[in-house]
Amino acid sequence: MNPTIEKAFHHVGKWINILLKVLVIICVAFPFVWIISTSFKTFPETQIFPPTLIPESLRWENYANALASMPFFKYLRNSLFVAFSVLVLQYIIIIPAAYGFARGKFKGKGLLFGIVLLGFMIPQQVTFVPIYMMFSKMGLLRTFIPLIAPFMANAFGIFLLRQFFMQIPEEIIEAARLDSASSFKILWRIMIPMAKSSVFTIGLLSFISNWNSYFWPLIMTSTDDFRTLPIGVSMLIDSEGQKMWNELMAGNMLLIIPILIIYLVANKQIRKAFTYSGIK
Amino acid sequence: MLSFSNVGTQAAKPRKKKKVKQKYRLGEQLAGYGLVAPAIILLCVFTIYPMLYLIYSSLFDGKLISKKRNFVGFENYEKLLTDSDFLRVISNTVVYSILLVAFTMVLAVLVAVWLNSKVTPRLNSLTQAAIFTPHIISLVSASMVFMWLMDPQIGFINSILTKLGLGKFPFLASPNTALISLVMVMVWKSVGYYSLLILAALQNIPPNIYEAAALDDTPKVRVFFRITLPMISPTVFFTTIVATISSFQVFDTVSLMTQGGPVNSTNTLVYYIYQYAFKYMKLGPAMAAGVILLVFVLVLTIIYFAFLGKKVHYQ
Numbered sequence: 346m347n348p349t350i351e352k353a354f355h356h357v358g359k360w361i362n363i364l365l366k367v368l369v370i371i372c373v374a375f376p377f378v379w380i381i382s383t384s385f386k387t388f389p390e391t392q393i394f395p396p397t398l399i400p401e402s403l404r405w406e407n408y409a410n411a412l413a414s415m416p417f418f419k420y421l422r423n424s425l426f427v428a429f430s431v432l433v434l435q436y437i438i439i440i441p442a443a444y445g446f447a448r449g450k451f452k453g454k455g456l457l458f459g460i461v462l463l464g465f466m467i468p469q470q471v472t473f474v475p476i477y478m479m480f481s482k483m484g485l486l487r488t489f490i491p492l493i494a495p496f497m498a499n500a501f502g503i504f505l506l507r508q509f510f511m512q513i514p515e516e517i518i519e520a521a522r523l524d525s526a527s528s529f530k531i532l533w534r535i536m537i538p539m540a541k542s543s544v545f546t547i548g549l550l551s552f553i554s555n556w557n558s559y560f561w562p563l564i565m566t567s568t569d570d571f572r573t574l575p576i577g578v579s580m581l582i583d584s585e586g587q588k589m590w591n592e593l594m595a596g597n598m599l600l601i602i603p604i605l606i607i608y609l610v611a612n613k614q615i616r617k618a619f620t621y622s623g624i625k
Numbered sequence: 626m627l628s629f630s631n632v633g634t635q636a637a638k639p640r641k642k643k644k645v646k647q648k649y650r651l652g653e654q655l656a657g658y659g660l661v662a663p664a665i666i667l668l669c670v671f672t673i674y675p676m677l678y679l680i681y682s683s684l685f686d687g688k689l690i691s692k693k694r695n696f697v698g699f700e701n702y703e704k705l706l707t708d709s710d711f712l713r714v715i716s717n718t719v720v721y722s723i724l725l726v727a728f729t730m731v732l733a734v735l736v737a738v739w740l741n742s743k744v745t746p747r748l749n750s751l752t753q754a755a756i757f758t759p760h761i762i763s764l765v766s767a768s769m770v771f772m773w774l775m776d777p778q779i780g781f782i783n784s785i786l787t788k789l790g791l792g793k794f795p796f797l798a799s800p801n802t803a804l805i806s807l808v809m810v811m812v813w814k815s816v817g818y819y820s821l822l823i824l825a826a827l828q829n830i831p832p833n834i835y836e837a838a839a840l841d842d843t844p845k846v847r848v849f850f851r852i853t854l855p856m857i858s859p860t861v862f863f864t865t866i867v868a869t870i871s872s873f874q875v876f877d878t879v880s881l882m883t884q885g886g887p888v889n890s891t892n893t894l895v896y897y898i899y900q901y902a903f904k905y906m907k908l909g910p911a912m913a914a915g916v917i918l919l920v921f922v923l924v925l926t927i928i929y930f931a932f933l934g935k936k937v938h939y940q
Contacts, residue, residue, distance in 0.1 A: 390932055466923075498665075
């Protein structure tokens with residue numbers, strides 16, 4: 346083939362490639378654009394067919410109405426409380442466990458690790474009715490405990506950290522032992538700082554999944570005192586006969602903005618973290 | 626999965642070296658138990674016990690609140706498996722799962738291969754970041770915006786279809802199209818995630834394999850089927866199993882978008898369990914259906930680990 350024609354083909358191909366990628370980005374991002382656009386429309390404007398993309402004017406009162414039709418700040422506080430409690434408490438449980446499984450020498454280690462693997466593979470969609478009954482019998486349903494306790498022994502976290510601890514060379518620990526450092530000191534001063542990125546990854550994944558969670562709080566909560574934000578936002582839809590899409594979308598904006606901000610700041614770390622989560 | 630199997634092999638090596646029976650010191654043993662005890666106790670309380678209780682109570686008849694239980698043996702299972710509503714639920718779940726996993730995996734592989742090319746690196750990472758975004762937002766928001774986009778009368782998607790002269794699509798309003806509409810939402814939400822996993826596998830393929838193909842001027846399609854696909858096939862296999870397990874647990878979109886309707890066309894296993902336990906207050910069918918889900922998850926998990934073990938072994 347004539348080299349100039351070949352070059353032209355190559356050029357056209359490159360532009361088609363770029364165009365397709367831009368098209369994919371637009372399609373995938375469109376629902377987000379639609380949430381924003383609708384959240385600023387008037388109600389009559391949402392009923393026009395075919396719909397318009399740009400709102401006539403920015404109706405901030407949709408946000409005020411969404412905030413007023415639910416105890417938003419209570420839900421927000423509950424969501425943050427649950428997400429941060431799980432975040433902190435799980436470290437207390439999983440870091441020692443992961444260290445024990447990686448470095449400890451005790452009988453039945455394999456069997457006990459089997460329990461971790463089982464905890465990792467059995468989804469809560471299988472066990473939620475018995476767990477609900479257990480909390481009900483213990484009279485704990487009207488507390489935050491059902492939203493926090495089942496997530497403390499994060500089996501995935503144990504698994505990931507154990508892998509990391511196993512890769513730390515034995516010599517480093519031996520050297521520390523010769524300096525007569527205690528096991529606790531070895532864990533706290535050597536192991537954890539070295540595993541910083543895994544610890545961060547686990548925290549990030551746990552926070553995002555708790556913030557977004559719908560299934561678990563739906564089952565475990567029955568009053569506003571313990572409901573989290575996703576439940577609150579989902580209840581906006583039941584509270585009206587006709588769907589006020591402008592206010593519903595404003596309510597959803599309040600739910601996704603925090604996550605989108607985190608994603609904008611740390612999108613590379615988040616994607617890396619989710620690559621690790623591929624184990625599950 | 627990729628990270629899983631890699632770490633698995635690394636982990637296996639040091640263990641094999643120390644095959645000689647070790648003598649455990651008592652203090653060391655106690656320290657070990659102390660470290661893992663809190664986690665093991667919590668896992669027993671929140672995974673092992675509920676699982677055993679689920680199996681046990683599936684043999685009883687009872688209500689969520691009352692304490693009275695009658696032993697009925699396998700009657701709950703018999704009733705379920707002869708109930709046309711439940712069989713519909715199972716077939717919905719299976720159809721949903723097959724459609725979702727097939728669409729997601731094919732798209733994820735294509736997207737990953739496409740974004741792995743070196744033509745437009747900056748745009749590639751932007752595209753990757755964009756298609757991953759739906760994965761990190763709540764299913765509540767995803768479900769709601771799609772209900773609105775898919776509104777049969779005034780929805781945005783129907784405005785586009787009308788403009789193209791295709792007529793309106795009923796989406797969630799018709800029993801024929803509701804299930805596939807739920808599949809579409811989840812494809813949008815999860816393609817980015819699975820393509821991320823496959824992209825990681827693609828980047829682990831040693832480049833010198835491609836160099837030989839480039840010397841021979843092998844056509845690109847052939848390179849894809851003869852080199853790329855076989856190299857990423859373990860990851861694709863494990864990802865497919867994980868995706869299947871998670872698709873069987875579909876609940877959020879059903880609960881938010883359709884409540885199982887219209888006419889039971891989107892009622893799926895977990896939603897069925899939820900309805901029986903918390904709406905109809907009948908524990909027997911809920912528990913038996915839970916055991917069926919458990920068996921399914923366990924079978925897939927065993928397949929996963931069986932192949933994982935094989936892969937580690939042959940490496």
